Amino acid sequence: MQIAATITEIRALVSQARKAGRTVGFVPTMGALHAGHVALIQAAVEQCDFVVVSLFVNPTQFGPGEDFEKYPRPLDQDLALCRAHGADAVFAPGRTEMYPRQNLTWVSVEKVSEPLCGRFRPGHFRGVATVCTKLFSIVGPDLAFFGQKDAQQVAVIQRMVADLNLPLEIVVCPTVREPDGLALSSRNQYLSPQERKEATVIYRALCRAAGLIRAGETDVAKITEQMHEVLRQVPALRIEYASVADAESLAELRQARGRVLVAVAGRLGSTRLIDNVVVDVGAH
């Protein structure tokens, strides 16, 4: 496995692979890799000849007061995981390699970025879309792999790739969960043992909603009331939203129909947690 700290180096590695006729898969990450990331790397290794993983904690997607400084950066452990799971190259640039001057160019995706997390993290998806455009331009992959856990990120990136005709395909991999249902996240390590136990309430609320929808309930007010009933079992959880939205446009719905995204975000102590499930109502 080769490690590139500069744009020039990673471009040279990819160019060499291309010349040898290999297809290129890309797994963009902020590091602090867990089994969810490993699943992305494995999917990339299965589907592509040459797999690049990027490790970059992108400052432009963190708001003021968010956890940019404290975000975990266990580089040696991340490199070991990439190596163990068959990545061919890691791109681990420093901040000034990615942003050598004041960044003036922004990629923004209207509407899809605005509801759900967009209401609580202004500028976040603009930072995500911008850094992904940069990383896609640097690596030039055929396929890029994202986790369903970050459902709105997936929707934003898919819309961006379609609107800008970016020459790659987005592959979405299922959320990986702990045995008790908690979605894996690099931020789970911020949780105290007590919070870690309480955090499972989010997945239980999602399952309650999914069960109702599968049983034929379409009234979103009733579905979200049921989610809140579950979530109230943990008074420490400060709920940001418990929503039912169209899985592609992310427009919040009053009636569940088509592919619906059921999504919850909330804070336990200082830790922000998000999770979602997608249910196909199959009744257009």
Add this chain to the structure above:
Amino acid sequence: MQIAATITEIRALVSQARKAGRTVGFVPTMGALHAGHVALIQAAVEQCDFVVVSLFVNPTQFGPGEDFEKYPRPLDQDLALCRAHGADAVFAPGRTEMYPRQNLTWVSVEKVSEPLCGRFRPGHFRGVATVCTKLFSIVGPDLAFFGQKDAQQVAVIQRMVADLNLPLEIVVCPTVREPDGLALSSRNQYLSPQERKEATVIYRALCRAAGLIRAGETDVAKITEQMHEVLRQVPALRIEYASVADAESLAELRQARGRVLVAVAGRLGSTRLIDNVVVDVGAH
């Protein structure tokens, strides 16, 4: 010369050329080609093995009340010019090929887009940056050729390419002028014979400013007053700006220093005209 109306077709043509080891040059245009565009095609033919010219009147860079509908579209004549000057392929998509759905993703370049024409055409450079990102993604060139006539467009695109790490290089070609100094523009054909004569006042004002700067004048207030003195010779010209700015950042200056852009915009009748010269003061 091959003609592609769809993204799939032009990508196939470029991909074929790439496989044959050819470098790719790209000349993005809105059609209505004149000798300025021809100079871009010739530069591309000299520097690249395979040259693509795009003909697309981009709706997202026109504001309400601007000339999108009346903008000239002499397709047969444009194709003949491309063929005569050695283009290998023309990409001439329809509006729905480029914008098949509501466009939600925008590329915007702060600061560089804001002064000069940015003050008079809100949203214009966002439309330009967005369509250029799309075209660059579709064509995938090594080099893209732009005319210095559109100085702010050049500055915006250069900053965008740098900030987003787009894998291509921008080549800027000199403004082509009529014998009397008028910069070539597809919009010159809107001018009445009287307006056509009066339009030369813009270049005369630029030359006055350039002469002063070369003679050592650095006080921008004095330089612009001299430009206005020339421009007042044509009372019909409704001046939008007569400015001296940093040629890269486009920040308007009070003291001329470094590479300075001297730029004028104004309207004769319903026709908007812009022009500029760059002067290297050479005194940092």
